[in-house]
Amino acid sequence: MSTEDHTEDNGVPAGVTELPAAHGQSLDQASAQPVTASLTRILPEATLARLTQYLRALIKLKASGELRTSSGVLATAAGVNPAILRKDLSLLGSYGTRGVGYVVVELTEHISKALGLLQQWRVAIIGAGNLGRALSGYGGFRSRGFEIAALLDAAPEVIGTTVGDMEVQDIADLESIVQRSKANMAVLSVPGISAQDLCDKLVDCGVRSILSFAPVVLNVPAGVNLRRVDLATELQILAYHAQNLEA
Amino acid sequence: MSTEDHTEDNGVPAGVTELPAAHGQSLDQASAQPVTASLTRILPEATLARLTQYLRALIKLKASGELRTSSGVLATAAGVNPAILRKDLSLLGSYGTRGVGYVVVELTEHISKALGLLQQWRVAIIGAGNLGRALSGYGGFRSRGFEIAALLDAAPEVIGTTVGDMEVQDIADLESIVQRSKANMAVLSVPGISAQDLCDKLVDCGVRSILSFAPVVLNVPAGVNLRRVDLATELQILAYHAQNLEA
DNA sequence: CACTGTGAAGCCATTCACAGCT
DNA sequence: AGCTGTGAATGGCTTCACAGTG
Numbered sequence: 001m002s003t004e005d006h007t008e009d010n011g012v013p014a015g016v017t018e019l020p021a022a023h024g025q026s027l028d029q030a031s032a033q034p035v036t037a038s039l040t041r042i043l044p045e046a047t048l049a050r051l052t053q054y055l056r057a058l059i060k061l062k063a064s065g066e067l068r069t070s071s072g073v074l075a076t077a078a079g080v081n082p083a084i085l086r087k088d089l090s091l092l093g094s095y096g097t098r099g100v101g102y103v104v105v106e107l108t109e110h111i112s113k114a115l116g117l118l119q120q121w122r123v124a125i126i127g128a129g130n131l132g133r134a135l136s137g138y139g140g141f142r143s144r145g146f147e148i149a150a151l152l153d154a155a156p157e158v159i160g161t162t163v164g165d166m167e168v169q170d171i172a173d174l175e176s177i178v179q180r181s182k183a184n185m186a187v188l189s190v191p192g193i194s195a196q197d198l199c200d201k202l203v204d205c206g207v208r209s210i211l212s213f214a215p216v217v218l219n220v221p222a223g224v225n226l227r228r229v230d231l232a233t234e235l236q237i238l239a240y241h242a243q244n245l246e247a
Numbered sequence: 248m249s250t251e252d253h254t255e256d257n258g259v260p261a262g263v264t265e266l267p268a269a270h271g272q273s274l275d276q277a278s279a280q281p282v283t284a285s286l287t288r289i290l291p292e293a294t295l296a297r298l299t300q301y302l303r304a305l306i307k308l309k310a311s312g313e314l315r316t317s318s319g320v321l322a323t324a325a326g327v328n329p330a331i332l333r334k335d336l337s338l339l340g341s342y343g344t345r346g347v348g349y350v351v352v353e354l355t356e357h358i359s360k361a362l363g364l365l366q367q368w369r370v371a372i373i374g375a376g377n378l379g380r381a382l383s384g385y386g387g388f389r390s391r392g393f394e395i396a397a398l399l400d401a402a403p404e405v406i407g408t409t410v411g412d413m414e415v416q417d418i419a420d421l422e423s424i425v426q427r428s429k430a431n432m433a434v435l436s437v438p439g440i441s442a443q444d445l446c447d448k449l450v451d452c453g454v455r456s457i458l459s460f461a462p463v464v465l466n467v468p469a470g471v472n473l474r475r476v477d478l479a480t481e482l483q484i485l486a487y488h489a490q491n492l493e494a
Numbered sequence: 495c496a497c498t499g500t501g502a503a504g505c506c507a508t509t510c511a512c513a514g515c516t
Numbered sequence: 517a518g519c520t521g522t523g524a525a526t527g528g529c530t531t532c533a534c535a536g537t538g
Contacts, residue, residue, distance in 0.1 A: 046529065048487055052480040056462065070497065079464040082497095083531060090499055098498040098537045115483050116490030123482070130384060134377030140462055140479040145486070185485060209489040211481050215303065215387055217326040225488040227481055232387040233299040234458050234474055235370070236362050238432060239392070240295055241472040242456040243363030293507065317519065329519095330509055337521055345515040345520040 043114070047088045051111050053078040054085065058108045070101035122149035124183035124207070126198055127190035128158050128168045131213055135187055137164050149181040154194070174198070175205045185209040192216040199226075290361070294335045298358050300325040301332065305355045317348035369396035371430035371454070373445055374437035375405050375415045378460055382434055384411050396428040401441070421445070422452045432456040439463040446473075 043051070057077035061069055071089075075082040089095065089107070092114050096102045112118055123141070125132050128151050135141070136148050153159060154171040161168050169177050178186075186207045188195055195214035202210060209225040212218055220226045290298070304324035308316055318336075322329040336342065336354070339361050343349045359365055370388070372379050375398050382388070383395050398410060401418040408415050416424050425433075433454045435442055442461035449457060456472040459465055467473045 042491075043487070044529070045484075048484045049480060052477070052483045053464070055483075057464075072497085077464065081531080083533095084529085086498060087500075087530080094499065096498050099496045100538070101497065114487070116486040117483065119490070121482070121486055121489070130377050130381030134381055135478065137377060138478060141482060144479055144483065146479075146482050185482070185489065187482075208492055209485045211485055217300070217304075217324070223492065225485055225492065227485055229476060229478075229481060230299070231382065231385060231476075232391055232393075233296060234476060235368070235388060235393050235432070235434075236299045236302075236364065236391065237292075237295045238456045238458055238472055238474055239363040239368055240290070240361070242368070242432065243366070244289070245455055245470065245472065291507070319519085328509080330511095331507085333520060334508080334522075341521065343520050346518045347516070348519065 043091055047091060048115070050078065050080055050084070050088055051115060053080070054088070055108065055111050055115070055117075058104055058111070062104050062108065066104055068101050069104055069107075071096075074102070117145045119145070121146050121185050122181065122183045123147065124150045124152065124178055124181065124186045124202075126152050126171065126174070126186055126188050126202070128153035128163060129189060132187075132189040133163050135189060136166055146185075149183040150177050152177060154190075171198070174201050178202065178205045178207060183207060185211070188212040188214050190214055288338075290338055294338060295362070297325065297327055297331070297335055298362060300327070301335070302355065302358050302362070302364075305351055305358070309351050309355065313351055315348050316351055316354075318343075321349070364392045366392070368393050368432050369428065369430045370394065371397045371399065371425055371428065371433045371449075373399050373418065373421070373433055373435050373449070375400035375410060376436060378436040379434075380410050382436060383413055393432075396430040397424050399424060401437075418445070421448050425449065425452045425454060430454060432458070435459040435461050437461055 054074060057074055058069070060077065061074075071082040071086045075085040078085065086096075089102075092110055095107055095110050123146050125136050125148060128136070132151065132153070136151050141148065148166060151163060151166045151168050152171040152174060153168050158168050159170045177183075184207065186202050186209070188198060188202075188210060190198055192214045193216075195212060195216050196218055199210060199212070199218050199220065203220060203224055208223065210218075210220070210227070212226060212228045213231070214228075215230055215232060218226055218228070301321060304321055305316070307324065308321075318329040318333045322332040325332065333343075336349075339357055342354055342357050370393050372383050372395060375383070379398065379400070383398050388395065395413060398413045398415050399418040399421060400406060400415050405415050406417045424430075431454065433449050433456070435445060435449075435457060437445055439461045440463075442459060442463050443465055446457060446459070446465050446467065450467060450471055455470065457465075457467070457474070459473065459475045460478070461475075462477055462479055465473055465475070
């Protein structure tokens with residue numbers, strides 16, 4: 001219905017974390033890594049953001065028929081420098097061949113596995129305003145293992161309408177809907193004023209990973225992953241740089 | 248028309264930068280800062296993100312009638328620790344009073360000034376899909392010095408319709424519209440496939456600050472500010488942490 | 495010979511702890 | 517007495533440069 005909703009592939013970085021996280025393990029860097037070792041240990045946040053970019057770049061390369069690639073090519077495609085790409089990948093294990101490079105499909109799989117994209121994630125979208133609708137129609141999710149499990153809103157005139165192929169359900173039934181739909185992630189695209197309350201409810205019914213677009217500081221118990229994207233913040237940071245560019 | 252579009256105040260951090268920027272000045276930390284010194288010198292990206300949070304917290308405090316505050320209170324409201332808040336503020340100058348704290352309105356102004364929010368920014372939104380519409384209706388922008396200057400799209404059935412109080416204009420006329428509307432910032436909420444082309448056009452007609460939601464790596468000449476927010480990346484990072492939380 | 499994998503160096507950001515004011 | 521402002525210490529991430537290897 002319009003130009004947008006960048007349904008395609010490739011893209012880019014983002015947020016500051018927010019994970020009060022108390023990851024169980026304290027040791028990483030175990031001595032032996034017998035290759036293809038399943039558990040990847042803790043990856044730095046910055047590395048994670050870049051891995052998603054490599055993944056996009058790889059998918060593009062595969063689509064254009066490339067079988068192999070190198071840190072130089074991949075780095076350019078992902079907009080980073082080759083050294084850090086190699087360092088990032090080395091944190092996952094040694095999946096390249098010296099003097100040659102990386103096998104596209106192989107590397108794609110290793111990164112997907114490390115990121116946890118081999119399992120299907122079910123996302124409940126809380127708030128069916130424009131942002132919520134944009135998200136529920138965003139092709140980039142479905143194509144990467146994220147299934148929209150439910151779409152909720154509080155406004156009577158919105159509840160019961162359909163967005164894409166999803167019916168908007170009543171936010172009042174959040175707990176039962178989340179349980180029934182087996183959602184294990186949630187996106188909060190609601191006004192700041194209701195965000196904390198809904199966040200608490202999500203946590204109560206077992207959701208441990210939440211992406212919030214609400215412009216408020218949210219408190220979550222340890223063990224819950226919270227990421228926030230703040231649109232006004234983005235523009236403000238841009239304004240700062242714009243101001244400083246002016247002669 | 249629904250629950251979302253968090254029109255209110257407070258909110259949170261976000262993105263990884265992307266500024267190939269070749270900021271003129273190399274010196275900062277000049278010796279004397281005669282207070283209220285106009286030019287703030289380069290602020291670290293991480294500090295910028297937090298400053299926007301402090302600003303939100305301050306606006307809330309003001310709204311609830313507080314005249315003064317302290318690093319402890321503000322830090323809690325912004326979700327950071329007091330030490331880094333003080334360090335951040337000290338980069339702007341010494342606007343607090345030892346033993347007392349900060350005057351809310353005064354600090355608000357200093358931060359606004361540092362961020363470049365005292366001038367009016369005019370934002371062209373490129374792409375009037377759900378995301379573009381969500382952004383153009385986002386109250387948090389207008390209330391912070393960001394005026395929506397224009398809303399463009401390519402789809403014939405969308406051009407000419409109104410969104411809020413804005414008429415959607417034809418993206419084919421981008422150059423003239425940007426010039427006439429005096430837009431000095433742009434938001435790209437278009438499909439990845441058209442993003443680079445539109446980005447180039449924006450740069451051509453003088454826009455030097457761009458916030459992109461398109462899931463592609465964009466190339467811009469030095470001197471242009473580009474920030475990117477990638478929704479799929481956010482979920483993927485969350486997936487990683489979710490996977491690692493699972494016992 | 496080309497390209498990966500990685501120790502070491504360098505840089506940036508956060509935290510600590512306390513001196514300096516009011 | 518209390519809270520700011522900041523040097524010093526710490527920790528994490530990035531870049532460098534090269535040894536290792538097919």
